[in-house]
Amino acid sequence: MSELVTCQIENQVATITIQNGKVNAISHQVVDELNQALDQAEQAQAVVVLTGQAGMFSGGYDLKIMKESMSAAMDLVEKGSKLARRMLAFPYPVLAACNGHAVAKGAFLLLAADYRVGVDGAFKIGLNEVAIGMTMHYGGVELARGRLAPVFFNRSVILAEMVSPQAAVTAGFLDKVVSEAEFAPTVLAIAQAMTKLDMQAHHQTKLKARAELLQVLDQCIEKDRHSSL
Secondary structure, rough: OOOEEEEEEEEOOEEEEOOOOOOOOOOOOHHHHHHHHHHHHHHHHHHHEEOOOOEEEEEOEEEEHOOOHHHHHHHHHHHHHHHHHHHOOOOOOEEEEEEEEEEEEEHHHOOOOEEEEOOOOOOOOOOOHHHHOOOOOOOHHHHHHHHHHHHHHHHHHOOOEOOOOHHHHHHHOOOOOHHHHHHHHHHHHHHHOOOOOOOOHHHHHHHHHHHHHHHHHHHHHHHOOOOOO
8 A cells, every 4th residue: 555645754843745646635544644644743742744745735535435425425524523633632733834725625634733834826725515515514614613714714614715825814724825935945944933832831722722622623523423414
């Protein structure tokens, strides 16, 4: 089985890269390998940089699995929700380096990160579930409610509006957008700055700040288990 996620740790920074085909689809294997990479980062007490392939952070869940059956789809959604929940409570900072399109679960990964840097360009970011015939799961709705700017919540979740990287900052998917030339140095500089944090204080404060969201997500994961898309 080929490796779909790589993890390189250097100078207290763990760079985790998704590399699964043209759209960097999120499959069971990808989620499993992301969790393994997070395990490595946690053991190394490293700041996480989560990124994708040039031009494509991730196009979302593997549609072959999502169309296979309702149970197959919900199993993958549950696994993905648990991954997002883990990222939100991760003991070290999580920086998403969005180097292209981020759609559906790709955009949810941005919402689960502590800080998000995007590259400028003709890229689309957003939650397109209702545009492709999928009712959004409870966990997704609440993650979006918790992290998106209120004015964009309905537009993103209910109307599937896709936005440019620049507009994604206003919406709440990204925190900063830079040129392609500035992208790698900016990501590295922010990650290195994060290594200077007091990690115990960072983690305890993160858990306090997100206590309500984490509790709601736990409830939603259970609710989605008995629901259907």
